[in-house]
Amino acid sequence: MEIIQHLLDGFLIALTPLNLAVVIVGVVVGLFIGAMPGLGSVNGVAILLPMTFLVPPTSAIIFLAALYYGAMYGGAISSIMLGIPGASTAVATTFDGRPMALKGEADKALVGAALASFFGGTLSILLFTGFAPPLASIALDFGDAEIFALMLLAFATFVGLSGDDIPKTIFSICIGLVFSAVGLDIMSGEPRLVFFDVIGFMHGINFLVLAIGIYGIGEMLWTIEITRGESAMSKAVFSLRGILAHLKELLGTWKVATIGSLLGFFVGILPAAGATPGSLMAYGVAKLTSKNPASFGKGEVAGVVAPEAANNAASTGAMLPMLTLGIPGSPTTAILLGGMVIWGMVPGPTLFVDETEFVWGLIASLYVANFFAVLINIFFIPVFLWMLKMPFTVLAPVIFVLSLVGGFAPTQSMHDVWLMLAFGIGGYLMRKLDYPLAPAVLAIVLGPIAEPALRQSLLISNGDFTVFVTRPIAGPITVIALILLFLPLLKLIRDKVKNKKASGSA
Amino acid sequence: MRRAEIVTAVLMAAFSIYLMWKSAELPIGWIPDEGPGGGAFSFWLSAIMLVCCVLTMINWARRTTPPSQSTEPFMDGFARNKFVLVGGGVTVMIGLVHVIGMYGAIPLFMLYYIRFLGRHSWLVSLAISLSAPVAIFFFFDVALRIVLPKGYLEPLFYPLYDIFL
Structure with missing residues (x-):
């Protein structure tokens, strides 16, 4: 019952006029960002984080969380209307959303997506509210060894589960961690990695410089190259009667929505997985369990409902490890975590003890944001469709300019702006060669926590690395991490053996 | 694409070596009663980066990854x-x-x-x-x-x- 009391207190914070306003603005901005092709929650959160210095930290994170949520709703709009996912998280929505729009059922698809998002969001926030406090209280006992083991696990998920090129994934993780080490060594106070003795590196590399570089400038360059031609928008006719008529059919999809939400939530917790694979898996399971799987891909409403429920649930799932363990479950939550450090908070389980108002205010705001997102989404669909007509040649310069001022604001140095440009262009070129960039962003946020944890635990154990395996909680975590790290290698060996057998028997 | 892949791998390998050298400006070994030196963390990470670049080069030579097989230009x-x-x-x-x-x-x-x-x-x-x-x-x-x-x-x-x- 303690949880309910906390939650009620949280609602008192989330419903103050400022926070309510911030939620509504956040949801609207998120819906817009999610709907624009090429921009997703991570771009919005990275580019707009410096703008939130205007409001107190609690309101700032409530705004960004609302934006995160809104973007998950918004992604469906362009998936359905343009056939291009508004964000990578909405890829699965195009499979059936686009055919529905072409059949003239765009309104059903859009309303279905919105309601499924609401369902997925609500179910996952309930799960979140139930899971977070016990998880945080377990994590309170964690020492340095456990924290480092958790970091190792977070990075191992990228290697074992993401499916990207493995040497390039590990490279991306390491370069992010090395960049986080630039500046003053916190333990000895000596300057380190001050490249070419440029004074600007003395204050380190702010994670926002990397995040805005990659997700602002790099992403725009990428999108300009990818979306060469003009996109054609489907027509949608809306009427209240039409929506009500669809409701009955949509209510029949509750089973798919539940499966999608659960899948999304648990996949979302993993740092490497998140909303995109979560929604793809939900689509797959929906098709598998359907009575007529042949209708999928031709405009089946369940094929829109499942991934949309899943991607919203995944965004809540990603916040669970961020708030309770201090390990972000997605690139977007990594940036939120970095923001919390800027606002003077210590991420991790102590938040639930030291910053109860903040934590429960944020959790309650998720309920509020979800409620407003579905209302705004359904009633303002025509407005969003109108905004989708905004030419990319107007949006792109706005994003570049926001990146410029956003890159300058946190540290107020032009050195960081140049560095951001270098990261943006470098990130864009490396992305073309299949270097994954999300691990680097996660690493630069986690680096300042991982390094001292590693050094402290080694100091205590006198340089003995077995401390990560022998401690009761750190042990199993490290073992799982190691299994994930070596999973690709095992697969490789298994394939080799199979090939040999196959060629031997032939 | 194939040329861009190897050029990037070589450049990144050189960058890794630079990072290792730069990290070594601080102690990278064990300091009694202080634990690992200030440069150890970034030194070993840069070393892993170097290994990854070498693996990418091996993949390039064996043509096992998509960019190393692609005949499309890196940028048209x-x-x-x-x-x-x-x-x-x-x-x-x-x-x-x-x-x-x-x-x-x-x-x-x-x-x-x-x-x-x-x-x-x-x-x-x-x-x-x-x-x-x-x-x-x-x-x-x-x-x-x-x-x-x-x-x-x-x-x-x-x-x-x-x-x-």
Whole structure:
């Protein structure tokens, strides 16, 4: 019952006029960002984080969380209307959303997506509210060894589960961690990695410089190259009667929505997985369990409902490890975590003890944001469709300019702006060669926590690395991490053996 | 694509070696009673980066990854053209900030992009290019008290400072 009391207190914070306003603005901005092709929650959160210095930290994170949520709703709009996912998280929505729009059922698809998002969001926030406090209280006992083991696990998920090129994934993780080490060594106070003795590196590399570089400038360059031609928008006719008529059919999809939400939530917790694979898996399971799987891909409403429920649930799932363990479950939550450090908070389980108002205010705001997102989404669909007509040649310069001022604001140095440009262009070129960039962003946020944890635990154990395996909680975590790290290698060996057998028997 | 892959791998390997050398400016070994030295963390990570680059090179030689098999150009004419026009535009904008400040560089860049790359009408281009800096001024300089660089245009802002700050 303690949880309910906390939650009620949280609602008192989330419903103050400022926070309510911030939620509504956040949801609207998120819906817009999610709907624009090429921009997703991570771009919005990275580019707009410096703008939130205007409001107190609690309101700032409530705004960004609302934006995160809104973007998950918004992604469906362009998936359905343009056939291009508004964000990578909405890829699965195009499979059936686009055919529905072409059949003239765009309104059903859009309303279905919105309601499924609401369902997925609500179910996952309930799960979140139930899971977070016990998880945080377990994590309170964690020492340095456990924290480092958790970091190792977070990075191992990228290697074992993401499916990207493995040497390039590990490279991306390491370069992010090395960049986080630039500046003053916190333990000895000596300057380190001050490249070419440029004074600007003395204050380190702010994670926002990397995040805005990659997700602002790099992403725009990428999108300009990818979306060469003009996109054609489907027509949608809306009427209240039409929506009500669809409701009955949509209510029949509750089973798919539940499966999608659960899948999304648990996949979302993993740092490497998140909303995109979560929604793809939900689509797959929906098709598998359907009575007529042949209708999928031709405009089946369940094929829109499942991934949309899943991607919203995944965004809540990603916040669970961020708030309770201090390990972000997605690139977007990594940036939120970095923001919390800027606002003077210590991420991790102590938040639930030291910053109860903040934590429960944020959790309650998720309920509020979800409620407003579905209302705004359904009633303002025509407005969003109108905004989708905004030419990319107007949006792109706005994003570049926001990146410029956003890159300058946190540290107020032009050195960081140049560095951001270098990261943006470098990130864009490396992305073309299949270097994954999300691990680097996660690493630069986690680096300042991982390094001292590693050094402290080694100091205590006198340089003995077995401390990560022998401690009761750190042990199993490290073992799982190691299994994930070596999973690709095992697969490789298994394939080799199979090939040999196959060629031997032939 | 194939050439870009190996060039990047070699460049990144060289960068890793530079990082290892740079990390070694601080102690990278064990310091009694202090634990690992200040450079150890980044030294070993850079070493792992170097190993990853070597693995990428091996994959390149054996043609096992998509970029090492691809015969497509790394950037075709369209991509190169856009990259130079857009990337160059952003670079010039940032360079101009040092001379004429944010409030000189931003409208120029937006006008360049919207009018000349986007081919929108002068009315639309001017309306957006001129309203953006006003909004940014009130948000950053006035509301957030983050004074953005003004370059040689600083004197023009003195009357505004008197009114709003």
